[in-house]
Amino acid sequence: DGGITQSPKYLFRKEGQNVTLSCEQNLNHDAMYWYRQDPGQGLRLIYYSQIVNDFQKGDIAEGYSVSREKKESFPLTVTSAQKNPTAFYLCASSIISQQPQHFGDGTRLSIL
Amino acid sequence: GDSVTQMEGPVTLSEEAFLTINCTYTATGYPSLFWYVQYPGEGLQLLLKATKADDKGSNKGFEATYRKETTSFHLEKGSVQVSDSAVYFCALSDHSGGGADGLTFGKGTHLIIQP
Secondary structure, three states, rough: OOEEEOOOOEEEEOOOOEEEEEEEEEOOOOEEEEEEEEOOEEEEEEEEHHHHHHEEHHHHHOOEEEOOOOOOOOOOOEOOOOOOOOOEEEEEEOOOOOOEEEEEEEEEEOOO | OOOEEOOOOEEEEEEOOOOOEEEEEEEOOOOEEEEEEEOOOOEEEEEEEEEEOOOOEEEEEEOOOOOEEOOEEEEEEEOOOOOOOOOEEEEEEEEOOOOOOOOOOOEEEEEEEOO
């Protein structure tokens, strides 16, 4: 079955460390997205990509970086510049804009 | 900018009760509207959608009608079950800017159904 796979499910970061969250999709979708979810805050867009080798900042991109070297992969790096990284991170994809997005099961990042 | 406002939770109901979760929006263009559901520890699942005014989205007994005049997209279900307990998110996709630039979400409404 097609879908979106996020890994790992749980991740811990030490102070000053960069960590990378994986997102892979086999839905043949062009567009991919990263959201951050905090309790009571809903979801906020970090980065999105409409096509391979292109991506755009969302509403809260500071302290994060992404790459889109392959259509099926859109990894998110949480850098040491992100001072409050503890959150639930969700990856999504869609065929084109205006279509509903499909979500992965998320990665929960915590600080040691 | 675009925004979505949902009723605050948690909303606690008894099984077989009628459900309404209010959602209103602000958008510069002509958005598509969505309801997503999130079960504990999981990602979001699309529940239903509507792409233009007066459209009614429906799925699994849930319904919502796109009301342009009141900028609303309220979620309803006639008889809820314990298995409906989850967090519900209203969201919009505004096409005015073009491109795949993400959804704007409400803060979510936690629904608790008691047997």
